[in-house]
Amino acid sequence: MPPLISAEHLSFEYPNGFKALKNVSFTVEPGEFLVVIGLSGSGKSTLMRTINRLLEPTSGTLTFHGSDVTHIEGDALRRHRQKIGMIFQHFNLIKRHSVLRNTLYGALGQLSSMQSMLGHFSPDLCEKALRNLDIVGIREKADQRADSLSGGQQQRVAIARALMQDPMLLLADEPVASLDPATSHSVMKYLDRINKEFGTTVVCNLHFLSLVRQYATRVIALKAGEIVFEGQPSEITEQWFKEIYGDDATEVEIR
Numbered sequence: 001m002p003p004l005i006s007a008e009h010l011s012f013e014y015p016n017g018f019k020a021l022k023n024v025s026f027t028v029e030p031g032e033f034l035v036v037i038g039l040s041g042s043g044k045s046t047l048m049r050t051i052n053r054l055l056e057p058t059s060g061t062l063t064f065h066g067s068d069v070t071h072i073e074g075d076a077l078r079r080h081r082q083k084i085g086m087i088f089q090h091f092n093l094i095k096r097h098s099v100l101r102n103t104l105y106g107a108l109g110q111l112s113s114m115q116s117m118l119g120h121f122s123p124d125l126c127e128k129a130l131r132n133l134d135i136v137g138i139r140e141k142a143d144q145r146a147d148s149l150s151g152g153q154q155q156r157v158a159i160a161r162a163l164m165q166d167p168m169l170l171l172a173d174e175p176v177a178s179l180d181p182a183t184s185h186s187v188m189k190y191l192d193r194i195n196k197e198f199g200t201t202v203v204c205n206l207h208f209l210s211l212v213r214q215y216a217t218r219v220i221a222l223k224a225g226e227i228v229f230e231g232q233p234s235e236i237t238e239q240w241f242k243e244i245y246g247d248d249a250t251e252v253e254i255r
């Protein structure tokens with residue numbers, strides 16, 4: 001099977017001239033749980049936004065599922081984004097809307113513009129939304145307002161929403177950065193389960209190495225926009241840790 005993602009000499013420069021990604025090359029095989037680490041500002045979010053093509057690479061090539069997506073636009077770009085579910089640090093739910101409705105919004109990309117304008121969702125889609133809420137263990141909250149849920153539960157709604165796209169890839173940008181340690185694990189466990197049970201490829205940014213060691217099948221470390229480490233989580237020795245995070249850094253555990 002070809003890689004799901006292949007980045008070759010990928011670079012990205014912001015309009016102000018700042019080079020946030022420099023000559024980045026890596027592949028992601030289908031079914032992997034790849035974790036991206038690195039200091040704040042190292043380019044992790046930029047890399048995520050490049051993969052789903054919210055940003056257009058300045059140079060290099062990005063291939064997704066066998067297609068060159070480096071410079072696609074219009075319908076091709078919409079189809080590309082449709083294959084990728086996004087999960088963010090701050091959940092991005094609509095607070096006053098119900099959990100079910102928020103989940104259904106993940107299907108908006110599949111509807112005609114008239115259907116989405118009317119907010120009209122078929123019984124089939126509602127059934128699918130409930131199934132996805134079931135996968136993340138919160139089906140019974142379907143009718144509650146999103147803002148009545150805890151942070152961890154809201155992130156699980158965001159995962160259910162992403163699943164509405166039947167994504168080939170889940171991109172999670174610091175999905176547990178706003179959560180306490182116990183809740184972090186509950187969210188990571190669902191991502192892990194989706195990865196293992198459905199074979200959905202996951203690319204995820206994480207800050208805590210203990211989470212990286214527990215959930216990643218492979219790790220990439222970015223430093224000032226360059227890949228400085230690629231390997232198994234168990235290969236991140238003390239020496240690598242200092243190389244990635246700097247000499248003054250010490251590891252903080254999350255259990």
Ligand SMILES: Nc1ncnc2c1ncn2[C@@H]1O[C@H](COP(=O)(O)OP(=O)(O)OP(=O)(O)O)[C@@H](O)[C@H]1O
Nearest residue numbers: 014015016018020039040041042043044045046047
């Ligand atoms: N719109 C922008 N214009 C110019 N520079 C930007 C822009 N967005 C981000 N940057 C810069 O690009 C670099 C990478 O930013 P990015 O958000 O990808 O880092 P990150 O690794 O996700 O950091 P964090 O862990 O804090 O989320 C940073 O130095 C940042 O200041």
Ligand SMILES: [Mg+2]
Nearest residue numbers: 044045046173
């Ligand atoms: Mg970031």
